[in-house]
Amino acid sequence: MPYKIAIIGASGYTGAELLRIIATHLELEVAALAANSKAGQTMAQVFPHLRHLDLPTLVTWEEIDFSQIDLCFCALPHKTSQEVISRLPGHLKIVDLSADFRLHDPGAYKRWYGNDHAAPEMQKEAVYGLTEFYRAEIAAARLVAGTGCNAATGQFMLRPLIAGGVIGLDDIILDLKCGVSGAGRSLKENLLHAELSEGTHGYAVGGTHRHLGEFDQEFSALAGRDVKIQFTPHLLPINRGILATGYVSGEAQAVHAALAAAYADEPFIEVLPMGETPSTHHVRGSNFCHIGVAGDRIPGRAIVVAALDNLTKGSSGQAVQNANLMLGIAETTGLMFAPCYP
Amino acid sequence: MPYKIAIIGASGYTGAELLRIIATHLELEVAALAANSKAGQTMAQVFPHLRHLDLPTLVTWEEIDFSQIDLCFCALPHKTSQEVISRLPGHLKIVDLSADFRLHDPGAYKRWYGNDHAAPEMQKEAVYGLTEFYRAEIAAARLVAGTGCNAATGQFMLRPLIAGGVIGLDDIILDLKCGVSGAGRSLKENLLHAELSEGTHGYAVGGTHRHLGEFDQEFSALAGRDVKIQFTPHLLPINRGILATGYVSGEAQAVHAALAAAYADEPFIEVLPMGETPSTHHVRGSNFCHIGVAGDRIPGRAIVVAALDNLTKGSSGQAVQNANLMLGIAETTGLMFAPCYP
Amino acid sequence: MPYKIAIIGASGYTGAELLRIIATHLELEVAALAANSKAGQTMAQVFPHLRHLDLPTLVTWEEIDFSQIDLCFCALPHKTSQEVISRLPGHLKIVDLSADFRLHDPGAYKRWYGNDHAAPEMQKEAVYGLTEFYRAEIAAARLVAGTGCNAATGQFMLRPLIAGGVIGLDDIILDLKCGVSGAGRSLKENLLHAELSEGTHGYAVGGTHRHLGEFDQEFSALAGRDVKIQFTPHLLPINRGILATGYVSGEAQAVHAALAAAYADEPFIEVLPMGETPSTHHVRGSNFCHIGVAGDRIPGRAIVVAALDNLTKGSSGQAVQNANLMLGIAETTGLMFAPCYP
Amino acid sequence: MPYKIAIIGASGYTGAELLRIIATHLELEVAALAANSKAGQTMAQVFPHLRHLDLPTLVTWEEIDFSQIDLCFCALPHKTSQEVISRLPGHLKIVDLSADFRLHDPGAYKRWYGNDHAAPEMQKEAVYGLTEFYRAEIAAARLVAGTGCNAATGQFMLRPLIAGGVIGLDDIILDLKCGVSGAGRSLKENLLHAELSEGTHGYAVGGTHRHLGEFDQEFSALAGRDVKIQFTPHLLPINRGILATGYVSGEAQAVHAALAAAYADEPFIEVLPMGETPSTHHVRGSNFCHIGVAGDRIPGRAIVVAALDNLTKGSSGQAVQNANLMLGIAETTGLMFAPCYP
Known part of the structure; x- marks a missing residue:
């Protein structure tokens, strides 16, 4: 039944x-x-x-x-x-x-x-x-x-890194690109096809997006101290999908290891092989989240990218x-x- | 097992x-x-x-x-x-x-x-x-x-009309709009994003598309005589979806009734209420086919529209x-x- | 000055x-x-x-x-x-x-x-x-x-054919595909990016689109008798562009010749070589109109395709x-x- | 002549x-x-x-x-x-x-x-x-x-800031989003419409993009010392346009003032009012570059965004x-x- x-x-x-x-x-x-x-x-x-x-x-x-x-x-x-x-x-x-x-x-x-x-x-x-x-x-x-859909994406990427102590807490930057369905079915000029397709722009630039409330609450609790990240979302001409690019200080191998360990048994979260980063195409319409890590040419800097479907x-x-x-x-x-x- | x-x-x-x-x-x-x-x-x-x-x-x-x-x-x-x-x-x-x-x-x-x-x-x-x-x-x-994906779309629309004798057989026109995944993953210049997005064009114009072979075979067998339709496909900047617009001579009510009767018990084919026509958006990624009928302002002419996902x-x-x-x-x-x- | x-x-x-x-x-x-x-x-x-x-x-x-x-x-x-x-x-x-x-x-x-x-x-x-x-x-x-932007497209295609007497007047069908900017900057749910992108559908199906008033006025005056065409527009996920596909009875060569003669000296109207048909991509953002003609495999039937930018x-x-x-x-x-x- | x-x-x-x-x-x-x-x-x-x-x-x-x-x-x-x-x-x-x-x-x-x-x-x-x-x-x-088109975008944003000494030189991050025409008309699977539209992904992640050679050469010459930035491009399903989001340490007002002064007399570079950031939509198909600045909620951090058309x-x-x-x-x-x- x-x-x-x-x-x-x-x-x-x-x-x-x-x-x-x-x-x-x-x-x-x-x-x-x-x-x-x-x-x-x-x-x-x-x-x-x-x-x-x-x-x-x-x-x-x-x-x-x-x-x-x-x-x-x-x-x-x-x-x-x-x-x-x-x-x-x-x-x-x-x-x-x-x-x-x-x-x-x-x-x-x-x-x-x-x-x-x-x-x-x-x-x-x-x-x-x-x-x-x-x-x-x-x-x-x-x-x-x-x-929040952006908040989920950022946390899937960053929680194991904060919990594992493998990144610095004071210079985390999250540059996020998101599809338009996240804004819902509301009648706003900036959500019209003619206004959105064929281009992109940032919004809530400067730390004013409300999902920062979730990041602050969760990351601070996790770290046992105040953690404030920089977070800038951008609107893309796609209906579904969030790609979050995180810039952190830390060793890429340790970052990758922390993510791989955290999600080893998770059915919906896939950590890609070291050096590969995900695409929103590959999670579209599904409940999966893909996360990848690359080391930067600058020692001690890592880039983490996470993709999921905002509606799913x-x-x-x-x-x-x-x-x-x-x-x-x-x-x-x-x-x-x-x-x-x- | x-x-x-x-x-x-x-x-x-x-x-x-x-x-x-x-x-x-x-x-x-x-x-x-x-x-x-x-x-x-x-x-x-x-x-x-x-x-x-x-x-x-x-x-x-x-x-x-x-x-x-x-x-x-x-x-x-x-x-x-x-x-x-x-x-x-x-x-x-x-x-x-x-x-x-x-x-x-x-x-x-x-x-x-x-x-x-x-x-x-x-x-x-x-x-x-x-x-x-x-x-x-x-x-x-x-x-x-x-x-063929186009052939399926056209047949879902036209078979019950030909079989039911509710339309003329000598002036059937099928104007079809299809998404790009129908052309497969092959490396052709005209399938590049920069060539396709933001515009549309016809192709195989003039009755040269190979799916006409299927139409000819099936419609002629069904009618017990030679049936040759006009068929013009157009490529759209969408990945999935076919919308076929059929122009036929016949009474719209009889056309609708023939379709409704043919598909009454079919799990995947939905005939819309009289006067409504479908959108590829509403079948995308699924095994459903939606078909709608409208009468034209010109008496004795009907328009039939069918939508399905070419890949599904x-x-x-x-x-x-x-x-x-x-x-x-x-x-x-x-x-x-x-x-x-x- | x-x-x-x-x-x-x-x-x-x-x-x-x-x-x-x-x-x-x-x-x-x-x-x-x-x-x-x-x-x-x-x-x-x-x-x-x-x-x-x-x-x-x-x-x-x-x-x-x-x-x-x-x-x-x-x-x-x-x-x-x-x-x-x-x-x-x-x-x-x-x-x-x-x-x-x-x-x-x-x-x-x-x-x-x-x-x-x-x-x-x-x-x-x-x-x-x-x-x-x-x-x-x-x-x-x-x-x-x-x-009207649709009315202009259809007339560029059909006026020389009606005036030249090279097509039948009682079975003209115009299947038109148009971009979304034609609907203006108005706040309507069906103009949202999430509703429009990645798909297509017909609208005003059955001869109810207002641009038919222009076609009726102009074509009837030109022919010296009542001319009523079938006209079905479809909305595409592109911002600019109209592609009109016309289905007419007539010899393709005569149709092409009538268009080529009519527009030989026109700076903005390009008649393509016989057998080629246009793309909205190639007129986007410009004041040009491209028109092409192909004969169908069915004798006595021609297909004419016109493309222009609705906003220009x-x-x-x-x-x-x-x-x-x-x-x-x-x-x-x-x-x-x-x-x-x- | x-x-x-x-x-x-x-x-x-x-x-x-x-x-x-x-x-x-x-x-x-x-x-x-x-x-x-x-x-x-x-x-x-x-x-x-x-x-x-x-x-x-x-x-x-x-x-x-x-x-x-x-x-x-x-x-x-x-x-x-x-x-x-x-x-x-x-x-x-x-x-x-x-x-x-x-x-x-x-x-x-x-x-x-x-x-x-x-x-x-x-x-x-x-x-x-x-x-x-x-x-x-x-x-x-x-x-x-x-x-390079990415190199131009990043330099329009960063040169006046480096030359003016208003930002730190050791933690510059450039997260860039670019349209597909930048990759040219070459036949590559990842440039197909079906592969690109409706989604996004990063590429050359980790400081391997060749335009970094230009950044290194120019920024180091400008600063009189080695300057190495972090630079991550992302491919968007748009044909034209680059949006670069720069994360820098510095006072937003000073950053804005440096840009406004540098470009006051430039015919093609528009610095937006403080707090506004640009969209690729608004430079598409033109020779203009728009640049905007916002202060972050974190003191001493500024976000600079630049938009231009990669082909123009x-x-x-x-x-x-x-x-x-x-x-x-x-x-x-x-x-x-x-x-x-x-």
Whole structure:
């Protein structure tokens, strides 16, 4: 008997990606789909690529009978998410894909997001959803906070290096290139095809991107001291994919060894042979993350590159991986599909 | 116990797509992979997106022990394919993805491909692999010839209309738009990114595209008379996808009804509501084909549009669907994964 | 002494394209730029690619002193355009890039656009701006109506064939593929990069696209009888470019000869050698239109393909070409820049 | 009377870009075009986008009568270039677009390019073609060596900072993103559309890219000491454009001031207002370079971003700018065309 799940916010890209994954996940069954602005529509109208699936019609989230639901994915915009989640029944397992429960400290939340949190007590309860590093906590959690997609990429690269003490902590630079689906399905001039295709630019340059809140929280906790990295994202004319290039001080061999050891048994994280670096092409549409290391010609400097699909491993795939843990299902269930290349 | 399969020609795009599909197909096991020009390499070297799979190293096809193989996929260039297949053991079930066994008539083969066929007796034995229309023959076949990807798209649209007598047979026009992976991984100047992206052009204009051989063979057999359509393909700056726009004389309602009736029980073919037409976005990376119909403002004229992914439903997905039938596995096994959108 | 021009609606793509062209046009000087929603901003803010130009700050169109202006380009959305133009001073030469003055018949206008025209007397006065066919009228006109970009492409292909009597008039089919900048800079979900890139689909299928109003008006006048063509546009993931594929009954040689004769002396229209067909890549960013012809394998059927850049020859380049005529400047002034390839 | 120029290597992308520029350059006339592998073909066959131009048919370079030529552009692959140039008449002014004469030191040349130089004495004579910094030398030169496109981008950003002493010299990191036309029109699997579009990856990671030879030579000369930067290029699915993100230690205000001062009078280099950073979209198809600066949240760290079009300002536009100087023509002649956006 599959577990019954609901998705709130099913009309956005992360909602669609959850449904794409669950379509071939034998132990999850979609019992309810909510999207308040599109309630009454079928998923075939909202996402014609899901037309072949037998899915419930969209309702408002208030209409869902949660007594029938084992786990609820919440794929709402931030701020809305905390308001909705604070009103959901207390017994319900929840995987939140928004930014609302990633930061444990109310002050940090307010600094990065500009408003007081509507449910600060749940902020503390929530488990940070970076599966490979919080497995036990996630398995026991009621509320799991999906990580930022950029934050996931940077952490997969840097956590073993910080934990292993193989790099300097004061000059870490993360230059990140990301696809446009990370910005969601919102109507903004800068997301139009004519504005984006055939070119690239940086954004949030100078350390203002909100995912820095996650880096600060996680890296500082890991190092036992304040760690502040430089992080500059760039928008690429691709729909899916994040490539993060990390510049660190450290010996490349030690850096590679730390990553290889950390991920030796991980089903979704592949450390490439020394000297090879990854491409977003090779993880596209999958839950895999590829990481590579090269030494620079300058002694003592290493370059680490990580690639993942922001919608899958960076968001909805991670969410299903966490849901599997929370429901006691094998962690890789429904997630071993290969990348879609070319 | 899964069936053991081999792939000859595993270093091209259709070979990679076969492996992507089989990665989550529980009843097929990859026992051997051949690519003579890359023998000795691992699949992770040739296709890093398959790095997470435990796959055999590439060998030459002559090195494969076919006594251990239940079914062999042959994903070689045409001409090479007929030479190799004619030398494979007689007991072996074969799904050929090349053009070599699509045309039953040696004269037609020579006209379209320019050379005498090396195995004309196998040409006659081969079953045309358009699954939805040759199920019983495919299930009983030893050698199945995968269709052209354009030919499949046009036939999904037009066969029920010709068979149903709802359109004129003398003025059918098929304007087709296709993605670049259909041309394979070959080194040709016109397939470079800089030559293709940001624009479009027609090719084989004037009725010279080889897939016309398949249209002629199949439509004429179906109609019991000679049927010759106009067919013009155009190359788009997308990797996957075919959109075929058909211009026919006939009543749009009758056209729609004929398609809806033909595909009512088909798991992979979706006929859209009257007046809606499909997008390649919504079938990308999947084994689904979407077909829509609209009436023109000119009475008695209808427009039919079909969309599929050339690498999946147009090639490797079809091949697996046929292999399932040939091996007595449920036809949809391993093929119900949803499109990858956006 | 250059002529002084104004642009109303300078914050859209056709406005930007006018400025790109005028940047190296020695006989035109930009005296005023209006965009009511962005009045007060500099062009460097609205279009950073024009940052190097010394341009006037944006104002509202009501603020412009038209007594100093020789010619005004109006690049507003339709409906808005007719309201603004009907209030401009009577002496002012105007090139309108909207749809508002293309159709001479108020009834036809209402049928295609849904509303009564606000300035029906100006509708009659306006000259249809297809330069190559209305040169004398344009040179003498006060108000010239820029054509639709699709309408221009189809007419460059079909007018000489209809006028020359070399094709049948009752079965003309125009399958058109166009880039996304034709839809302007408006915030619509279907214009987002994530929705458009990597795929294609038809739209306004079934003879509902408004440019059919232009085809009907022009082709019927030319033939001296009602001519109704079938016309289906498709949206491509490219920013610039229209490729129109025409299917006609007629002898390919006669079709080619009619085109070659019609355009022998035209500076911007290139008829390719018989059997070659064009690519949008080769006209991108330029005022050129390439046209090619191929005979089909079916006797008596020809395929004609035309390519142009919707923003240049299809809109702003045409507008400057017309302005040159209206101001008595050499017609090609400022327009002979080569396409931008690759 | 325009100057007569020849182009050797006219069938590649930089050759095509030279012709695009010269098409509207009133003081240069194309007298001869050579491409040994395509001798006998017309430019309309090799580059149909130049079909409207009245250009000489391609010949072998040995067939050119150089006594009639004022200046020769050499757009050959490296190694070939030095062999050809060493055999050209001694009086001829030459702008070389290859890598062959960029490095003055034969040892450095051999280290980066792997072979002994065929014309070491010309290596010494050649002037490095970064126009804005070597104007007087270029004006007086017989042989000018066009810079690497990545090298140009990095130097426009960093030279004023190194010269001005406003940044540290030992921790400069340049993370660069570049379009595919920089790799030329060569048949390589990794340049196919299907391999490149929809994704990104780094290459030459670890300080192995040959343009580092130029950085080392120029920055060390400028600083009066050894300067070695870290430089990692990434390939983007765009045809034109380089975006370089520089990470430096220094005060952002001082960095911005140094750039603003250096380029205050430069016609092609635009320094954006403090805090804004550029996009390749806004320089595409033009000879402009945009540079922006932002301070990081970490005190004493600044981020500098530069954008240019690799084929124009990074190569053929630079070449024409240098040719203008060498011929005594106003430097901006033929180069003030605006970017092509969108």
